[in-house]
Amino acid sequence: MLAGVSVDYYTRLEQGRERRPSDQVLDALARVFHLDAEASEHLHQLARARARRYEVDGQDEQVKSHVLLLLDSWSHGPAAVLNRRTDVLAQNALSLPSSKG
Template sequence: MLAGVSSDYYSRLEQGRERNPSDQVLEALARVLQLDAEATEHLHELAHLRAGRRRSVDRVDHVNPIVLRLMESWDHAPAYVINRRLDVLARNARAAALYAGLEHSDNMMRLTFLNPAAHEFYLDWRQEACSRVAHLRAMAGTDCDDPALLELVEELSRGSEDFRQIWARYDVRARTHESIGMRHREIGDVFVSLEVLTIDSASSQKLIVFQADPGSPSEEALARLGRLTASSR
């Protein structure tokens, strides 16, 4: 009623029997459902999906050597590269040390939902979990029938009630800049800013970089982590 469409039309839209809603109807529904700009754009992409407009899924998870060299040159900042499924394709030494000993650290979704230790590692686990699920939906976009993605979602759904509940909310929000608190077994609590950078040469990949505030205890903790990493080589 608030969107100005009949209940019968809305039911047909939800059930997939109405395939061509107008932009005006989509905008009205987005307004009534209080979707933000990113979720509204996602709604339009789903509604107007055509075979010729689908984004191709990058099947080759190869990280450009230039990106690898760039990450390794950052001896002060943990950094890693992920794909649309949040598989970790590469990481620098500081990031490897930060996640050392954590099972499933090769995929950030599995780490968050299938490793009980993640509840202790992330100081605000719930916020991190919700943010990652929303990011996974945003990264998947209209390629939601990617077999590897479907397999991951099924695995997480079987293994985590928390994932099933959060996934069912259908939040869509790509991560760009966030603050994260982590508890490392050797350097203690670390609070960092997370930046997500797009790699234009591989559109399905994102470069994740952590940085602590200059002069903060967290910056010193990361410096200690770097010294530990160097001494173990």
Template sequence: MLAGVSVNYYTRLEQGRERRPSDQVLDALARVFHLDAEAAEYLHQLARTRARRCGVDGEDEQVTPHVLRLLDSWDHGPAHVLNRRTDVLAQNALMVALFEGLEHTDNVVRMLFLDPAAKGFWTAWEQEAHRVVAHLRAVVGADHEDPSLLELVEELSEESEDFQQMWARHDVRYRRGDAIPFRHPLVGDLILWQEAFSVDSAPGQRLITMQAEPGSPSEEALAKLGAMRA
């Protein structure tokens, strides 16, 4: 009623029997549901049937030499390249040192939810986990027929009750810059500011960089970690 559509139409829409809702209807539903801009965009994506993106299998897993050189030269902090599934495609030495000793370091979501040590490593684990799940939900919504993404979600839902509960919330949020607190077993507590950059030459890839505030204890801890790694 609030959205100005009939109960019958809305039922067909929820059941997937109404395939071409107008932008006006979707905007009205977003308003009624109090969705923010990202969640409203997600709603529009779900309502639009589109052909699967064409491309070569594994194309989002190839990191170009130019990006690899940039990654190796980034000595201000940990950095790595992820694809949409949060698989780690490449990383610099400081990122290797940061996550050394943890399990599932080849995929960030698996590391967060399937490694028993993760909740002690990320000192604000629940907040970080919610952020990552909301980002994954946004990515799946943009390409919800990708079998590799769906397989990852199914695997995590079966093996992690925490993931299952967070996924059921249907939160949608693309990852932004965040300050992330860690407790590293060798250098102690540190807070790193994370920023993500899209790799335009490889759609789906993101370059993730982390830095400590200049002159902070975290910068000292990061320098110590780098020295130990060297």
């Protein structure tokens, strides 16, 4: 409320579901949290880094071939690769449900 943003919007920011907060919103949050210039700049850098990281569609959905090879060779226990939404993108044979029943 003090920053002039809704509770819902602020919650989305905290949870990382709002990817591109404006400079005005970041400035308002920095003011409300009494951040000094250095901390305020850091907040802006964090927000810009997050926006860039997710701009490329599907980038976090692709498992690199060397990771797939590692999964296939891992025989010590179950292993899986998850995306940021915790969807299983790849897994080794030990993490698959057993067909025995």
